[in-house]
Amino acid sequence: MVQPVFDAAVLSGRADIPSQFIWPEGESPTPDAAEELHVPLIDIGGMLSGDPRATAEVTRLVGEACERHGFFQVVNHGIDAELLADAHRCVDAFFTMPLPEKQRALRRPGESCGYASSFTGRFASKLPWKETLSFRSCPSDPALVVDYIVATLGEDHRRLGEVYARYCSEMSRLSLEIMEVLGESLGVGRAHYRRFFEGNDSIMRLNYYPPCQRPMETLGTGPHCDPTSLTILHQDNVGGLQVHTEGRWRSIRPRADAFVVNIGDTFMALSNGRYKSCLHRAVVNSKVPRKSLAFFLCPEMDKVVAPPGTLVDAANPRAYPDFTWRSLLDFTQKHYRADMKTLEVFSSWIVQQQQGQLALQPQPART
Numbered sequence: 001m002v003q004p005v006f007d008a009a010v011l012s013g014r015a016d017i018p019s020q021f022i023w024p025e026g027e028s029p030t031p032d033a034a035e036e037l038h039v040p041l042i043d044i045g046g047m048l049s050g051d052p053r054a055t056a057e058v059t060r061l062v063g064e065a066c067e068r069h070g071f072f073q074v075v076n077h078g079i080d081a082e083l084l085a086d087a088h089r090c091v092d093a094f095f096t097m098p099l100p101e102k103q104r105a106l107r108r109p110g111e112s113c114g115y116a117s118s119f120t121g122r123f124a125s126k127l128p129w130k131e132t133l134s135f136r137s138c139p140s141d142p143a144l145v146v147d148y149i150v151a152t153l154g155e156d157h158r159r160l161g162e163v164y165a166r167y168c169s170e171m172s173r174l175s176l177e178i179m180e181v182l183g184e185s186l187g188v189g190r191a192h193y194r195r196f197f198e199g200n201d202s203i204m205r206l207n208y209y210p211p212c213q214r215p216m217e218t219l220g221t222g223p224h225c226d227p228t229s230l231t232i233l234h235q236d237n238v239g240g241l242q243v244h245t246e247g248r249w250r251s252i253r254p255r256a257d258a259f260v261v262n263i264g265d266t267f268m269a270l271s272n273g274r275y276k277s278c279l280h281r282a283v284v285n286s287k288v289p290r291k292s293l294a295f296f297l298c299p300e301m302d303k304v305v306a307p308p309g310t311l312v313d314a315a316n317p318r319a320y321p322d323f324t325w326r327s328l329l330d331f332t333q334k335h336y337r338a339d340m341k342t343l344e345v346f347s348s349w350i351v352q353q354q355q356g357q358l359a360l361q362p363q364p365a366r367t
């Protein structure tokens with residue numbers, strides 16, 4: 001079958017959509033998702049200004065949400081509204097460029113960064129109706145974002161790079177605040193996860209979902225759990241994010257003043273399975289494009305992902321083996337398409353690999 005080209009300007013002129021974008025009936029958008037999922041809206045303003053009572057309340061609400069489904073929203077987060085507006089404007093500026101311009105940052109097979117128009121080169125079916133631009137952001141290398149944007153898109157796009165460099169540095173700061181709350185709520189202390197993530201190697205992803213003439217037959221982002229540690233998402237006012245809990249899909253209504261935060265598979269492992277990484281997806285519509293900004297907090301590549309000892313005991317044995325983010329990222333880019341079972345399948349794969357390596361090691365001679 002011919003590989004389709006995902007160019008919204010071309011596709012919007014057709015009455016139907018190429019078959020590779022059509023999702024099977026059991027996986028396509030469902031009417032139940034018109035229902036809203038009320039995830040807690042947590043005011044973190046008091047906590048950020050050091051109020052101990054406000055901090056205790058935030059800790060309780062975050063802990064409760066993470067044990068249930070791993071999704072919550074934060075308001076009074078201290079992120080400058082003008083920066084957020086700029087970040088959304090830059091999404092429009094980038095994705096409305098002609099395809100060949102965007103392809104200057106083309107994401108190559110096996111890589112997690114760059115521009116992807118759908119995933120036409122990577123998957124043959126159940127293609128997502130979206131374009132993305134992803135890039136790395138590390139607090140230890142403040143020039144990384146601007147250098148990447150200028151190196152791929154050219155000097156003319158330096159300002160876009162500067163906007164996202166600022167945005168990512170703010171997201172990293174906010175995610176470390178949330179890590180303190182997660183540590184406190186799990187009883188391991190505020191410093192534990194903050195220290196673990198201080199030198200993070202995170203991924204920023206701009207999602208752009210063009211309008212689709214057949215929105216009930218396709219998906220913008222298929223059902224998946226984020227393999228990463230913590231996601232901080234800002235959706236524009238269009239709406240499309242849906243979460244699967246209690247056996248049904250429900251929508252998280254966009255709020256301009258809120259970030260949607262969710263636990264990813266890597267944090268689920270770091271909490272020994274206590275905090276949930278939950279299945280979610282994004283739907284599209286036939287009228288207007290939709291944008292979302294996703295910051296995925298990730299550990300440094302070779303740091304060992306293991307829960308603190310206090311979360312492991314006879315009643316709560318290790319839920320997942322030790323691994324590195326490098327190996328999980330590689331797994332999702334080269335061997336497995338992220339879905340609701342990523343961590344489970346990856347865990348079995350890593351145990352098999354370790355056993356294989358053990359078998360290859362010379363055994364000590366028996367005396």
Ligand SMILES: C=C1C[C@]23C[C@@]1(O)CC[C@H]2[C@@]12CC[C@H](O)[C@@](C)(C(=O)O1)[C@H]2[C@@H]3C(=O)O
Binds near residue numbers: 119221224225337
């Ligand atoms: C590690 C990652 C794989 C992923 C991008 C990400 O940084 C976090 C989300 C992942 C996901 C899940 C749904 C889809 O399968 C996917 C293609 C997507 O759009 O977001 C994958 C990403 C990917 O494999 O590139």
Ligand SMILES: O=C(O)CCC(=O)C(=O)O
Binds near residue numbers: 241294
């Ligand atoms: O666009 C959205 O609302 C969700 C995107 C998402 O889940 C992702 O990029 O991992």
Ligand SMILES: [Fe+2]
Binds near residue numbers: 224225226231280
């Ligand atoms: Fe996601």
